[in-house]
Amino acid sequence: MAATGVLRKGIREFAGMKSRENLVRLKQFKVGEKRRHLLQLDMMIAEFERMAAELEAQIAAEERKSGITDVNHFAYPTFAKAARQRRDNLRASQNDLLQQRANAQAILAEAEAELSRAEALESRETKTRDMEHAPRSAMIG
Numbered sequence: 001m002a003a004t005g006v007l008r009k010g011i012r013e014f015a016g017m018k019s020r021e022n023l024v025r026l027k028q029f030k031v032g033e034k035r036r037h038l039l040q041l042d043m044m045i046a047e048f049e050r051m052a053a054e055l056e057a058q059i060a061a062e063e064r065k066s067g068i069t070d071v072n073h074f075a076y077p078t079f080a081k082a083a084r085q086r087r088d089n090l091r092a093s094q095n096d097l098l099q100q101r102a103n104a105q106a107i108l109a110e111a112e113a114e115l116s117r118a119e120a121l122e123s124r125e126t127k128t129r130d131m132e133h134a135p136r137s138a139m140i141g
Contacts, residue, residue, distance in 0.1 A: 020122045027115035034108040041101045048094040055087040 062080040063069045070076060071084070 020118070020125060024115070024118045024122050027111070027118045031108070031111045031115050034104065034111050038101065038104050038108055041097055041104055045094055045097050045101065048090050048097065052087050052090045052094070055083045055090070059083045059087070 059080050062077045062083070066075070066077045066080075068076050071081070
């Protein structure tokens, strides 16, 4: 009967250990996911910056070709107007992405803190479990 109680305790310890390991793995996955999301945002921001710079160069070339730089001039090139509008839209989208990036960074920091807490808990419990088993093996040996 006593052996059954010890066995049940061992099973509960093992199940608790497994669930903590799974929790740590889940937290690691979430941190990785948040980092990938942050990387995607960075890539999109960089791409929008590149596209806006290209449009800026096209606008400058069109203005040089026509000789008109005043946007309100009646003969200002239509292509330059359209390119300006597209560039401005890209800049607005880029600013939105920068805000999303700031939010994503805060969420990543929170996820990293959760992971750190879960790892600390697992480490603490592993040390406690090792300490409980250490005296037994010393008495046997």
